[in-house]
Amino acid sequence: MIIDILAAFFIAAGSFFMLVASLGVFRMPDLLTRMHATTKSGVLGAGLIMCGVMLFFVDSGVTLKALAVMAFTTLTSPIAAHAIGRAGYFIGVPLWDKTIKDELHGRYDEETHVLRSPEHLQDKQDKP
Amino acid sequence: MTTLMAILIGTFYAAAIYMMLRRSVVKLVIGLILLSNAANLLIFTVAGMDRGIPPLIPKGELLIEGPAADPLAQAVILTSIVIGFGVLAFAVVLIHRACEVVQTDDMNEMKGTD
Amino acid sequence: MKPRRFNMRSLILNTGSSLLLPLLVLFSLFLLLRGHDEPGGGFIGGLVAAAAVALKLFAEDYKAARDMLRVHPLQLVGIGLVLAAVASLPPLFVGESFFTAQWWSLDLPIFGELKLSTPLLFDIGVFLGVIGTVLTVVFTLAEAEHS
Amino acid sequence: MDLEVLVALPIIIPLLLGALSLTVLSNHSAQRWLGAIGTALLLICSVWLLLHTREVGIQVLEVGSWPAPFGIVLVSDMLGAIMVVLASITGFATALYSLKTVRKRFERFGYYPLLHLLLAGVNGAFLTGDIFNLYVWFEVLLVASFALLILGGERAQMEGAIKYVTLNLLSSALFLTAIGLTYGLVGTLNMADIAVKMASLEDQKMVTVIASLFLIAFAIKAAAFPLFFWLPASYHTPQVAVSAIFAGLLTKVGVYALYRVFTLIFTADTGFTHEILLWIAIFTMLTGVLGAAAQFEVRRILSFHIISQIGYMILGLALFTPLALIGGVFYIMHHIIVKANLFLVAGLMYRLGGSFELKKLGGLYRNHPGLAVLFLIPALSLAGVPPLSGFFAKFILIKAGVEAGAWWAVGIALLVGLLTLFSMIKIWNEAFWKASPEPNPAVPAPTRNALLYWTIGLLAAMTVCIGLFAQPIYQMAEMAAAQLLNPAGYIEAVLGGTTP
Amino acid sequence: MNPVLDYTLWLCFAVLSVAIFLALWRLFKGPTLPDRVVALELIASMTVGLIGLYAIRTGRDAFIDVAMVLALTAFLAAIGFARYLEKGSHRDDH
Amino acid sequence: MLIAVLSCFILACFAPWLHRLGGRHSGWLLALLPASLFAYFASMLPLVSQGHSLQFAYAWFPGMGIQLSFLVDGLSLLFALLITGIGFFILAYGGRYLEKHKDLGRFFVFLLGFMGSMLGVVLSDNLISLFVFWELTTVTSFMLIGFNHEQEDARKKAHQGLMITVMGGLALMTGFIMLGMAAGSYELSTILYSDGLTEHALYLPMLLLILLGAFTKSAQAPFHFWLPNAMAAPTPVSAYLHSATMVKAGVYLLARLNPGLGGTDTWLLMLTLFGALTMLTGIFLASRATGVKKVLAYSTVMALGTLTMLLGLGTETAALAAVTFLLAHALYKGALFMVAGILDHSAGVKDFTQAGGLRHSMPKTTVVAVLASLSLAGIIPLFGFVGKELLLEAVLSASNWHIGLTIATVIANILVVLVAAIVALKPWFGAVVDTPKKPHDPDIALLIGPAVLATLGLLFGLMPFIADKGLLAAAAGAVYGQPIELYLALWHGINLPLMLSLSSLLLGLLLFKVWGGWRQLTNFMHSAEKIGPEVVYERLMLGMTQFAAWQTNTLQNGYLRNYLITTLGTVIIVVGWALLRVNQLELNISFQDMRVHEVAIAVLLIFSALIAVLVRSFLAAVAMLGALGFGVALLYVFFSAIDVGITQVLVETITVLLLVLVLYRLPEFRSLSSTANRIRDAIIAGMTGLLMTILILVITGARQLEGISEYFLQNSGPLGHGRNVVNVILVDFRALDTLGEVFVLALVAIGVYAMIHLRTGALPVTNSDRRAAFNLRRSQKDKAKADAKAEAEASAAASKGEE
Amino acid sequence: MNVLLSNLVLALIWAALTDTMNAGGLVIGFFIGYLVLVLVFRQHPDVRQYRLRVPRMFSFVVFFTKELIMANLKVAYDVLTPIHLMKPGVIAMPLRAESDLEITMLANAISLTPGSLSLDVSSDRKVLYVHVMYLHNEEDVMNELKRMETKILRVMR
């Protein structure tokens, strides 16, 4: 009984974050900000729902599977986000006009595919 | 739900065929994908749709108690998905090659053989 | 705006994919072996395994993926086909109809009773065949990029 | 070992051969040996199966020992066994012909595995007793044909292949749809079981709806009017050996499927279905032959003739009398051999004359009288000149048409026979009789054509033999027709008299 | 089943359905390919969620298997698209 | 008997070798066969002339009632003797005539083949085996007409002759089939004496079809034109096939079938009408022609018409007249053709206007020619006279239209005399005309045939009883259907036929005097030829090929979407029609049983599908397909299909991967179709979709039976040793499906591998090159389009300005 | 790594011995195996490191989950409110992490936590470029990121 209600809470929370994620992707102004919404809320939403599943079934096999789902999303989602965000940035998907800073700008060489680090950090790091 | 599925499948068929009728071979591929999905869903729908009773025998038992969804239809659909996938993979590469050889994606320019 | 070019090589992606790769392969074997009792089976397992190699290809390059597989995917297809076809033959030697399932029980010290069967052999054939096919297509296309 | 396994051999042998060839892809001589010896073995087993079936009656193999309506059954009735033998003959001839004509690079890229698996698909389609399994075999042979079609990768092949692939996939989708609806209606996939259950339905017109979908799906495969477009668009583009096996077998699988379902399952509403078939047959004959009349390239002419010949075969089914079915089966037997042979001859004409274009060909009669004879035999047979195989095929069908009072069909069939001769003589006049347009043909005369001559000669000899010794062939066709007209026998053999 | 859970499930299904439509809108609208891919990834996540909910609704844990496969493989599409951008450089919004 | 017929074919197969063996005298060598066959048939004379008939039967194709059965009676024996007898001379003659021709070996093949076929035709008792031989004569004749195949004209004429005779042949076959149905047998010996054939419902169609076959073969008007054209063949062929034997196959058939099918008004009308028409047409054209072979060919047409007319009359006299005339004609026409060959061979003369006074240089030939021509003219005491008298007698005693027929016959006779005079006088007498070759009498091989035939014409004329007692009565009896009472005589006294004969002789000779004038007078025929049957034939053939080209261009027009539209249109019409026939069409529509998430996903899928169609970017469409795949997987999951759902997810993902792998090398989406096309396509697509929806709704409402799936649920655990029933079905219950599926995948792998690696032809090397090529092409096209548009606008603006 | 593997093997053996080859059995087996390893091979240098790593891992998971939730709430707020509060920007974060695995884990963790999304690592592996959503105060953000790095490095090293 209690467990069911707890499960209900988890799935409600999960669904809520899912909604947030999709609202984010719907509303946010540029690619990278949209990705903030999806990467985090997607993982969290799915994770919470899986917690609900764990609680509802109370079974070791199910728990293992639900944990696996959580682990898989946690592993894959940021990698996918990295791949797509990086690609999007490099091919020149425009950033939101209210973006205040871009330290990456101009540091990627299209010919050699070298991504330079900022000069001040280079110096600092090179000190032994 | 059958009614809605019927409408859905009809839409799939229509969309598939509309895409296949375009001049761009690239759209043809999309049409083929939709067509394959439509046919599979059709089998699924007419075989009868049951909610939440997968044809899995519980652990340690030999029989399913109570009703279960039609496993034969599922097996058939599975096979047909796989075949559809294979054929589609071939079609994709074919169209890629054709575009490469003919240097266009316009079907209207691929009528030298008739 | 003129599209810019960039390179897929990314440390994060490379490392991430090499973390995920064993996981995917393991998972595919898991799906293959449990298929007879739980959702899964040769086809599903094969697709996951193929996806794993494809990931390698996408995250690194064609050569890395090709090296990882060692054999040519078309050979994999051949082996898969032979296994699947051969799995249909054993019953003929015991006077049963073509494709009749044969089950052998093996008692192993640690794993306990291991059930070997022609359906399992068959499913492994399917598994290899699927991997081989998907990878043939993927590799062929990737190779074509270089030519 | 039980002889039951014979039914499976025509599928297992090419499957194993295909798998083995694939594993030794780079070993050319192994490929060739597997090709020639393997198809010979297949031929032997197929003939054995046919003789056995003729002797004992319908043979049923329950695959995996699962009883009939539940598992898949392989059924060898006379029609199926005859078709398997024909497929094996074509396969064997093609394999022999390929030994000398298929280039090494094609061998390395899977020519032989494709050939074997194509045969496996074709034989599977002929033998299966399960409607979905039929779909699977259709796909096997279809994909094999896709791959064979594009082997070489030339522009024409690509263009042709896109049409071939698209229209055939549409057909597959329709077939699958029809299977789905059938399953939805009767909940079973075994064809005998479907027949039983369909017959027990109250509203047979509902069954007809499904029948009409099957009809179209198979008519596309058979390249019948007005669904044949894929064939002329593609058949002349691949290797000649490939064209030959396509010409001999692929459309016939569609015809076979029509024969199967419209004699076993959909027999209640023949007034509708067979009437449609009749008109399809008439227009198929006519449009095909006219298409050929408009062509000036040997392979294209032959391709269009496939269509028109399909019309005759469908005519046999459409008339649906014992004699008509005999005629149809006889026609199929004659046609597969003749048509495959004509394409092989065309290949040799190309080797010796340097072109497929009638304008550029010439002088073959003067320079290669042997080839001339080997062309005339299948060509005249195709046109129905006695006493070759095609004459009796047409004769039986015309007689059936006259008996049935199908005057239009008879008239068109006769006219089409005449126009077929017209086309064949066109080839003869231009390629053989006409003097060679160039004093020295540019192609170096290839040596070592003996095997090709032997292959063609073998098939030509069969054509002559079917004509000169028509009686045994007729008897087999008669048995096949009798079985087709008695679906109860088939059902009894498959379901063992007990319906679930 | 607990009525609270029952109603929550109903609500969650509704919420996720709405959410999927929002993501679909982004998928349709773009404007660039990465935007669409992000939406696609999100739809995959929501599919995982929906399957979880459905498993609870039916009490059959076998459905989680689908979620498992989805969670492990769906990201491949994104990697694929990223590679497309590398090779093809169509940004898709012209 | 079978050996007798087949021996010709067997010898034909070995003829090229024998030819090489025999060298210069191979013709004589090969002629041994017809000689011995002649002897063989002659040995049957005593029996047959007593009115007996011999039958031989060999099993062939009993299933269809076809056997190799032979009937030797007067009629067939007459023909068999003619075939082998004249055949003997022709082989000898041909061997010499074509001595230097490089294809002489092949000539012997076809000639012997023809001989066998012709023997088969006249000896067959079984209608179908008769037809088989009939068609073989057509084919061998084709090969012989086109003997000089490197000349386009020869090929064309051969084609024409073949088409006409095969057309008739096909009609004949159908007629035979009907005849067989009506009589219950294909055996002539049964058919001819079975009752009620003429009252049978199929009588009229079968008669017309058989007549079509016979008329085309025997060159009856309006199909007569192929025969003169067949003169493209070497002269020995013309002499044999196109005068003495093959063209008479049609006449033979009519004669043969007369007892069974004759005697009706239709028969009488058709045969006499077409016969008379042919007779007049033939002789009229002959009288105008100047080419040696042309004149003879047209006069052959006349003879064939005459024979047909006689067979139509069906009286005793007519039957006797027919066989007599036939024999006479074979003798003199065979001789004349061979003489024509000699003219060509020894003097290079092909046209009567090229020759004159040859009697000095070719005395022997002149004698032969005159002798044969006199027989042609029907001058006493030659055998032609006997035939002509009987002809007139038969016509005069005809039951109907005898006045008209008599007038026609007399007119024909006048012109025959003219023609005979031309042949007998023009080249040989009068002033000497320079000929292309130096004229000389040929050697024995060429001369013996015509000489013997012409002499026989004289011999039979002087002693008609030789022919009569021996054979002709028996033959006429076979034609008439019962033993015949009449006998032949050279002199019947002075009667009406003789008077008519004499007057036509005089008029004919008169006409010969003014031959040039006659040709001038009949010049209108020249323009008439332009609308004649040959022109009709040519037009028909041309029209057929044009129609064929039009039809093929229309149907097989190269546009995939037209093919698809046709196919789908067929689906909509046929399946829709079948649906409309369903008695009570109940659509299983209900919106009751739905869950919110299901509806949401279904609606989402509908949207995705529509968006995938409408979206302007390929990538967007692919991404949309990905979403659609997840949605479909969800539907599978919602309705208990777990394995299917997993598979769907994986397949969708990998499909997307494949698409993106090839995508960047494919051009972007473009709008290529016009709005009208889009609307048309949308209608087709929509109708197909609607049809599918209706089908689903109908079928889901109609299921009443239990399916077989329960079996799998029950037995998967106990017998299949697996708990995942779907998997057990896949790997055990229906493993064969899965096996096929794996093979499909393997084939895809091979195909794809070969497609990419096995490249031929030069292709751009790098991807960027390829892309550049794409883009260039595209931009050029776009530019062209833009230019065209700009131009149109400019011109529109200009025209506006002018207003 | 070897130690982790040994621990896993021990867990498997435990599950097999006790015939509890399921999640519970494995978790218990893992825990018992950990104790055994830590107690028996105390002296082994790898084990010494490993001993600390497991508790740190747990603490990291807890920390991470908390961060994840916080991140989401923050984003949720911005998504749900009509006005965007964001001040996004791309910053370069100097890296202490050295190995591929460390950098990757860090980048992934950053992607999943508040308002940050890792874009790429510089080719000299000294800098991680991070897209930050709320760049109101760069110093704070940088500190936050570095705290994360520290936590991760403690688990990894």
Ligand code: NA
């Ligand atoms: Na499919």
Ligand code: NA
């Ligand atoms: Na499968």
